[in-house]
Amino acid sequence: MTATMRAVVLREPGPVENLTIEELPVPEPPPGWVRIKVRAFGLNRSELHTRLGLAEGVTFPRVPGIECVGTVDADPSGELVPGQQVAAILGGMGRTFDGGYAEYTVVPRTQIIPFRSDLPWEVLGAVPETLQTAYGSLTVGLDLRAGQSLLIRGGTSALGVVTAVLAKQMGATVLATTRREDRTAALAEIGVDHPIVDTGTVAEQVRRIVPEGVDAALELVGTPTLPDTLAATRVHGTVCFAGMLSNQWIVRDFYPIGYIPTGVRLTGYSGTSGNLPPEVLQDYLDKLADGRIEVPAPTVYALDDIRRAHADMESDQVIGKIVILPISGQR
Structure with a gap:
């Protein structure tokens, strides 16, 4: 060589x-x-x-x-x-x-x-890193179940897209955000039930769709939107912090009682290669190959x-x- x-x-x-x-x-x-x-x-x-x-x-x-x-x-x-x-x-x-x-x-x-x-x-x-984070966030970070509602904050990111596809495969109702009106159709094409235009706050829009708040939310934008994502989540629902599209990840002067709404759970996810079992990767690739999973090229x-x-x-x-x-x- x-x-x-x-x-x-x-x-x-x-x-x-x-x-x-x-x-x-x-x-x-x-x-x-x-x-x-x-x-x-x-x-x-x-x-x-x-x-x-x-x-x-x-x-x-x-x-x-x-x-x-x-x-x-x-x-x-x-x-x-x-x-x-x-x-x-x-x-x-x-x-x-x-x-x-x-x-x-x-x-x-x-x-x-x-x-x-x-x-x-x-x-x-x-596939590899995006699938690892999406799969780990849904299973470890959120423990998402069939029939639950999921909000993805940062839906048109590579991670947001794969998470939405996996969540639909799991039987969830998916809400996903984009800052651009012209990208809502792309979210609908991958199976997102409720594309939402993110103007900086989406909790009010989310609660018009799911009045009590979503069961689960995946925060991919970062700390600037995290409080609003928490506000969109129901009591005993879970928010998983797994991304930083904004390049901001530190909460200054964090006072948990004042920051986290009563009864809402806040978790994080950052995995390793061990969090992507070979059988999960192989199953995803097989489904991509035969069309059971479709994601943008x-x-x-x-x-x-x-x-x-x-x-x-x-x-x-x-x-x-x-x-x-x-x-x-x-x-």
């Missing part, structure tokens, strides 16, 4: 111009690690936070990227066969060690999730367009997931 690879390097936080494509040595996997030939990777707000200098515990220079999909290229343990399709997520990827924004990456064996699928790489690249960029892709993510130009194909001409 070649001795070098192309990778996106962030040498210090800053604007998109700080993302540079460089030739780096192909990394060697130490014992307990696996080298992956990266075929696609999704963009995440976490990487935007890293680029802007908002993420904690990041060392530089760094190849960003908290997820990727590809094939096993080398496994010193011999547990994984070369060519096996795998996903890798989280666990320090792109923060404390180099991540998925490259043609090759090495990750701990414990962070790898094997799968088998004939779906295109750009479709596969949109990802917006795809080449590695050379990483700056434009990051800018589009930062300015919310895209509905759903942005995916990068690091190897030129692949599909």
Whole structure:
């Protein structure tokens, strides 16, 4: 194999111009690690936070990227066969060690999730981290049940879209917000029962639909909208904080009794690769392949367009997931 690879390097936080494509040595996997030939990777707000200098515990220079999909290229343990399709997520990827924004990456064996699928790489690249967070938020964070109502604050984000699709599969009534009137149709197309235009406050609109308040709510915008999301939730309902589209996640001078409405439960969710069981990933991919699950196609960029892709993510130009194909001409 070649001795070098192309990778996106962030040498210090800053604007998109700080993302540079460089030739780096192909990394060697130490014992307990696996080298992956990266075929696609999704963009995440976490990487935007890293680029802007908002993420904690990041060392530089760094190849960003908290997820990727590809094939096993080398496994010193011999547990994984070369060519096996795998996903890798989280666990320090792109923060404390180099991540998925490259043609090759090495990750701990414990962070790898094997799968088998004939779906295109750009479709596969949109799945792992988003599915992990959506599935974990609904099951661990909210304990959502069939017949319940769910509010998704930030519905046209990649995470909001997948959460809505999964919640409908679980038998929930879904309300989801967007700040743009022209995106309500896109929410309806993925099965959202009640698209809501978010003007900054939505609790009154929600309670016109569900007078007692929703059973569950997923907060993906951040702390600016969290009080209003809490106000849209019924007594003994649950709000799960799992996203920060606003880049704001700290509640200043937090006084729980004054902040959280009486009887409403506030939880959080931040998972790991262990929160996405292989059978859950495989089932989701199988349903995507045969049409039982339908989500908007990802917006795809080449590695050379990483700056434009990051800018589009930062300015919310895209509905759903942005995916990068690091190897030129692949599909």
